[in-house]
Amino acid sequence: MENLIGGFQDILTPVNIAWIALGVTIGYVVGVLPGLGKGTAVAVAIPLTYYISPLAAIALLIGIAKGSTAGSAVSAILLNAPGEPSSAPTALDGYPLARQGKAHKALKMGLFASVIGDFISTLVLIVLAAPLAEYALLIGPVELCAILLFSLTFIGGLSGSSLSKGMIAACFGILCSTVGLEIETAIPRLTFGVLELQDGLPLIPVAIGMLATAEMIVQMGNHKSIDQQTSLLDEGNASREDKIVLWEDWKYCIPAIGRGTAIGTVVGILPGLGASVGSFLSYGATKKASKRPELFGKGAIEGVAAAESADNAVVPASLVPLFAIGIPGSVIAAILIAAFIIHGVTPGPMMFVEQPRLVYGIYAAMICASLLLLCIGYFGLRFFALVTKVPMRMIIPVVLFLCAIGAFLQGDGIFGVMVMLAFGVIGFLAKKLEFSFVTFLIGFVIGPSFELTFRQSIALLNRDITQIIDRPIAIAFIVLTVLTIWRIAVANGKKNQLAQKDSEIPKT
Amino acid sequence: MTRSDFISGIVLLVFGLVFLFVLIPHDIEAGPEGVLPPSLVPNLMVGGIALLSLILIVKNWKRPGGQNVAREQSPISISEVKAVAWAITIIGVSILLFLWGGALPAATLLVIGLMLAMGERRLLPLVVTPVTLLIGAYLLFYQLLGTSIE
Numbered sequence: 001m002e003n004l005i006g007g008f009q010d011i012l013t014p015v016n017i018a019w020i021a022l023g024v025t026i027g028y029v030v031g032v033l034p035g036l037g038k039g040t041a042v043a044v045a046i047p048l049t050y051y052i053s054p055l056a057a058i059a060l061l062i063g064i065a066k067g068s069t070a071g072s073a074v075s076a077i078l079l080n081a082p083g084e085p086s087s088a089p090t091a092l093d094g095y096p097l098a099r100q101g102k103a104h105k106a107l108k109m110g111l112f113a114s115v116i117g118d119f120i121s122t123l124v125l126i127v128l129a130a131p132l133a134e135y136a137l138l139i140g141p142v143e144l145c146a147i148l149l150f151s152l153t154f155i156g157g158l159s160g161s162s163l164s165k166g167m168i169a170a171c172f173g174i175l176c177s178t179v180g181l182e183i184e185t186a187i188p189r190l191t192f193g194v195l196e197l198q199d200g201l202p203l204i205p206v207a208i209g210m211l212a213t214a215e216m217i218v219q220m221g222n223h224k225s226i227d228q229q230t231s232l233l234d235e236g237n238a239s240r241e242d243k244i245v246l247w248e249d250w251k252y253c254i255p256a257i258g259r260g261t262a263i264g265t266v267v268g269i270l271p272g273l274g275a276s277v278g279s280f281l282s283y284g285a286t287k288k289a290s291k292r293p294e295l296f297g298k299g300a301i302e303g304v305a306a307a308e309s310a311d312n313a314v315v316p317a318s319l320v321p322l323f324a325i326g327i328p329g330s331v332i333a334a335i336l337i338a339a340f341i342i343h344g345v346t347p348g349p350m351m352f353v354e355q356p357r358l359v360y361g362i363y364a365a366m367i368c369a370s371l372l373l374l375c376i377g378y379f380g381l382r383f384f385a386l387v388t389k390v391p392m393r394m395i396i397p398v399v400l401f402l403c404a405i406g407a408f409l410q411g412d413g414i415f416g417v418m419v420m421l422a423f424g425v426i427g428f429l430a431k432k433l434e435f436s437f438v439t440f441l442i443g444f445v446i447g448p449s450f451e452l453t454f455r456q457s458i459a460l461l462n463r464d465i466t467q468i469i470d471r472p473i474a475i476a477f478i479v480l481t482v483l484t485i486w487r488i489a490v491a492n493g494k495k496n497q498l499a500q501k502d503s504e505i506p507k508t
Numbered sequence: 509m510t511r512s513d514f515i516s517g518i519v520l521l522v523f524g525l526v527f528l529f530v531l532i533p534h535d536i537e538a539g540p541e542g543v544l545p546p547s548l549v550p551n552l553m554v555g556g557i558a559l560l561s562l563i564l565i566v567k568n569w570k571r572p573g574g575q576n577v578a579r580e581q582s583p584i585s586i587s588e589v590k591a592v593a594w595a596i597t598i599i600g601v602s603i604l605l606f607l608w609g610g611a612l613p614a615a616t617l618l619v620i621g622l623m624l625a626m627g628e629r630r631l632l633p634l635v636v637t638p639v640t641l642l643i644g645a646y647l648l649f650y651q652l653l654g655t656s657i658e
Contacts, residue, residue: 030560048648162513164560164567168520171560175527175553182546185539189546190533217595221588223626394637397622401641403651404599404618414606421599428592432583451549458544 004126004424010055011368019056020365023063024372028380028507030064031071032387033395036219037084037314039331040212044399046204046339047406048415053342055358059365061339065117065332066369069275069312070377075388077304078103086311089283093303095298100299104243107385109301110308111377112245117261117309119370121316124265125323126363132324134297135350139473141456144325146477151271151327153481156439157488158277170434173443174450176201183452196415203338204410205419207445210329212403213420214427216396223392228336245301253305256286260309268317269312271329273439275314315368322347322360327446331438332499333495334445338462342410510568512583516603517564596624615642 010016023045030041041064051056069086076082077094090110097106139147154172156166169488179190180200190195245253260282267278286306296303311338323414326348328334351359378385407420430437461467468474528551536547598621606614619638628634 096537162564164564165513168557168564169559171553171556175550175557178550178553182539185543187537187539187546187548189536189550190531192531213595215592218588220591220595220622224587317510348595393623393626393628394633396620396626397637398641400595401615401619401645402600402620404602404615405645414603417599417603417606421596422605424599425592425596428588432588433512435516454549455544462570 002313003356003360004363007362007364010357010361011059011364016056016059016365017368017372019052019060021372021376023060024067024369024376025062025380028071028376028384029067029387030375031068031084032074032384034391036068036215036395036399037072037211039335040215040399040411041065041068042210042332042335042339043204043208044402044406045413046335046342046410049339050342050409052057054340054345055361055365057339057360058336058341059369062326062362062366063369063372065315065365066312066373067376069315070114070118070308071372072311072382072503073114073173073304073308074107074381077106077110078385078388083154084275086279086314088276089307090304090311091281092307096299097301097304100242101239102242102299102301103385104381105245105249106301106304107250107381108245108293109111110304110376111374111381113253113257113260113305114262114302114312115370115374116257116375117264117313118316118373119367120261121265121268121313122363122366122370124269125316125320125363128269129323130319130352130359132137132320133352136325137350137353140460140471141453142460142471143467143473143477145450145453145457146474146481148327148446150477151321151482152439152446152450153238153327153442153484155271155442156436163432163485163488165433165435166439167428169439171441173440173445176206176440177444177447177452183448184455185227186248196412199412202407202410202412202416202419203341203445205407205416206423207335207338208403208407208439209343209420209423210427210430210441211335212399213424214431214437215261216400216403217424217428219392219429220396223396249301252290252300252302253322255289256282256302256306257287258454259289259308260306261313262312264313265317268314269320269329271318271321271442273325275311278310278314279307282306293380323351324349326449328442331441334438334441337445350379369395375480423448510583514568515562517561520561521558524554524561525556527642528558578598594622598622598625612642615645 011020020499026045027041030036031038042061045061045064049060052060068084072082072084072087073090073094076091076099078089079271080091080095082088094106094110097103138423152170153167156170157163158166175186175190177200177345179197181187181198182189188198263282264275264278267274267281278300283306286302287293287300290296290300290302292300314330318333319336320337321327321329321365322333326346337347343356345351345355403420403424406478407416409413410416427433427437429441468478519610530553532547532550536550539546560626602614602618602621605617616638619641620634625632
């Protein structure tokens with residue numbers, strides 16, 4: 001508690017509050033734009049943080065992540081074009097509500113549900129991360145290697161359409177992380193004589209390329225249809241009752257928000273599931289529990305509340321594995337690792353020992369960001385709704401310009417822009433061919449830790465795998481890895497059989 | 509399962525095998541005696557990619573000759589292929605322009621080129637957008653944050 005009060009003392013300065021407010025506003029604006037997600041927003045914003053204090057930098061980035069998660073509901077409700085996939089279930093009821101002239105009601109409920117989900121999930125992070133980190137400090141390289149292997153398998157299996165493709169993405173991510181001088185012998189690996197590659201592939205240009213540049217290329221190919229939807233946007237003449245959230249609406253939404261927050265928090269803690277799984281699960285569970293399921297898809301306000309609360313609860317909860325064991329469970333966590341490293345902080349259990357004040361400052365910043373999200377979202381709703389009208393042919397060049405600056409600043413000059421472009425094309429192909437770019441990025445980020453612990457494990461076990469018998473935690477995670485592969489393979493097999501049967505049924 | 513999975517499986521298998529048997533042995537030296545070879549993890553990863561690609565190919569083996577293949581749409585549309593080509597060309601030329609003439613012409617080309625490629629033909633946005641962006645970037649990075657892009 002003392003540390004948390006100290007954290008609040010650090011964060012409650014006009015400058016830090018201004019950074020969080022700026023982050024939430026930028027995030028909201030980016031989230032509102034169709035197709036632009038929190039990953040893009042945070043990756044592009046990292047260069048802005050080089051010259052500010054670590055706490056302000058992380059606070060800014062967390063503000064952006066929270067703002068963009070909440071903001072993506074705006075385009076989902078107004079345009080039926082979710083800012084990111086996790087807001088797709090929001091559009092199922094939000095858009096029909098907007099067509100009925102209740103856009104403001106849906107937007108406000110989306111915001112309230114977002115803030116509640118986000119706030120409670122932040123409290124869960126604060127309560128859970130420190131005790132878990134204490135346990136994490138007790139584990140050695142062999143156990144950590146097994147945990148990393150399990151995490152990658154779990155993420156690879158669940159974050160894409162196929163286990164093989166997810167695992168290929170993970171292997172490719174680790175392979176890319178091995179480029180550069182080898183840690184033990186300083187022998188160059190896969191540099192092909194390029195001097196700049198001796199330091200390895202720079203993380204920020206790779207992340208900007210895979211997330212932002214790739215997404216912009218996809219949007220470039222589809223911008224006409226998005227602009228067409230924007231031009232159809234009509235606010236109509238709504239009555240006061242249709243613009244505000246009534247007590248009757250709250251009666252339906254409170255259970256949905258509670259359920260959504262719980263689902264989103266659990267999904268967030270489990271590495272790799274992601275916000276989309278959380279929001280769809282929450283939407284499905286609320287529809288199942290509802291006394292009026294026939295309204296879902298036609299404008300049930302609790303559908304918006306369920307999806308948004310879960311979507312926003314995922315973000316803080318996904319930082320639990322990052323803070324406790326140093327493993328990024330989501331793409332936001334993976335990008336935040338880069339920000340932590342830039343500012344001289346190594347995420348993981350040692351943070352609680354070496355820099356407790358910073359950790360609790362981050363917690364305080366997250367709580368402040370939740371409250372600012374409510375204020376900025378509520379009072380800026382009209383402005384954010386206008387942002388959806390900006391045509392994509394204006395937005396994409398601006399975002400790509402910012403991507404290039406970000407890659408340049410953190411990627412050894414123009415070499416960073418080249419890396420960004422290369423990974424932008426790879427990311428585009430990964431998106432279109434459904435190879436999980438999230439798994440790739442997480443593999444790339446944890447690759448050096450994986451290699452280090454793998455080498456240490458071989459040395460500790462004297463190159464004799466049977467010696468692992470003395471390490472029950474490592475065995476448990478290896479068994480979990482095998483079970484995960486088996487379970488996902490069986491589930492995917494059944495899914496494919498069903499899909500094949502469906503395709504064989506002749507269409508009349 | 510789709511034809512695109514089958515084709516990407518073949519491409520990745522070739523990628524894995526080329527790395528495994530040509531590029532890694534050629535590019536990564538053997539380490540000193542008694543130390544684990546520096547190529548250990550890269551070899552494991554490309555081996556994994558090759559094996560998993562093989563699984564992907566086998567799982568989709570029957571599909572290319574199957575009846576539904578003709579109905580399968582390509583996951584990448586023509587407009588997306590054009591977008592990739594435009595992005596590579598404009599960013600690539602901007603990189604060359606940067607090396608030759610510095611940040612200002614490169615950034616101007618990047619913004620105006622992308623706007624033109626996406627169909628913007630109005631003079632006012634074509635002038636105002638890059639000017640605003642460049643002034644904004646100058647104020648933010650050179651004046652406020654104290655860095656430079658050169």
